[in-house]
Amino acid sequence: MIESGERARVQPETTEASRLVETAIQEGLLATLFGRCRVEYEGRAASTLKEGERLVVLKPDGTALVHSDEGQKPVNWQPPGCTHEVQTDGDSLVVRSRRETPEEVLLVEFESVDHVAIFDVTDDHDLSLTGTEEDLRDRILEDPSILEPGFEPRATERQTPAGAVDIYGVDGDGNAVVVELKRRRVGPDAVSQLNRYVESLERDLHAETTVRGFLVAPSVTERASRLLGERGLEFVSLAPSPDT
Amino acid sequence: MIESGERARVQPETTEASRLVETAIQEGLLATLFGRCRVEYEGRAASTLKEGERLVVLKPDGTALVHSDEGQKPVNWQPPGCTHEVQTDGDSLVVRSRRETPEEVLLVEFESVDHVAIFDVTDDHDLSLTGTEEDLRDRILEDPSILEPGFEPRATERQTPAGAVDIYGVDGDGNAVVVELKRRRVGPDAVSQLNRYVESLERDLHAETTVRGFLVAPSVTERASRLLGERGLEFVSLAPSPDT
């Protein structure tokens, strides 16, 4: 086990920084490094990042993150499942993170390391999230008349040749109804998605069956609204949470 | 300016941890905290995360990240532009990050802080990235016959009522051509997107004009391929980089 005093270093020697990161990799700990580095990536795409100061996070699950001073997204990264390696090269510290299928490599070369710390992380709890598309679905299943009086849900995730429909059902006149749900304001892409399912069902069911398509979301953009009209699709304004 | 020895603390007192984070917020530094905490979020959605050990990163641009031991995505976060606050509440340290439009709040309550560090980050360089859709576009513009002998590009980002077309041009017979580019293997969504542009142009141009739609990507899924066929659209296999 790592002693408390052995977990972090300010202005560490390269060999000492390397030793700490190596320990983290071996023991399944999370490691953070801060310092001046350059970064190279090659895999699904390829990138180069010149010298600058960044925070690097290596997770025990094989994730690597390179964060600059700005932005929510890391400037470079490697997904979970990668194998991390650390090595010294003269004064510089080099972190390599690899994966296969697809073959991807991330290389971080530190010219100087200002800070290293390693942590034994235990996180047993999952995130509980509300305001999702599932909440929106449940609102409609609980009271289908919100969509339209007479609407009767028959299935969720009903399969069509074009993919699974969020809610499938029938209206008061016995017409087939396809419902596509979105938790937030929708654009043209959502209209196309709904249209795909409707057209697919029209081919699949007998020709005489009318298939109505409903897009359910808090709101729609102007262009999406026009597209809905052109395709003969309908819109119902509804949010995942009753108050919003 | 922060003295080197003043930048990090292991097992800090709550007041000392608070002082460091406060300094980071005031002086535009990046702060990292590691410890046992619970997290609440409310905004576009709402979430709760029970006690566990996590790494929290506060960036000078107003970004907040809460990372657990797994995954590339933070378990909770706040986008750039937020205002961070830190305060002590008995033994616990509370970090609050707020933004407006939309109103969103992130609250991280530390029951214990194992480590705090703050960093003055300077990162002057931007990422240089290859293998993007733009690279794919340039390949075709450089040698349009890759798409089809006789193809002549006339515009990129040509506007239609349904949105901007990646490449617009004419084929050897004078027919209009719409090209949709994807840097990777495509599914049904890309087919729908191309179809939107083609249908929009068919309405926009005179009725007698034939509009051909090309999807250009490294590969296509089976379902997408079938959809292309049904719509009378064409596929050309091409990757952003010549070798892949």
Add this chain to the structure above:
DNA sequence: GTCTTCATGTCGGAT
């Protein structure tokens, strides 16, 4: 600000 689309998207669930 809103809109639209790309992304090394990531992630989860189903096949």
Add this chain to the structure above:
DNA sequence: ATCCGACGTGAAGAC
């Protein structure tokens, strides 16, 4: 493993 769609998607460019 691939496919498919949701995501508090994020980020960028256009308007």
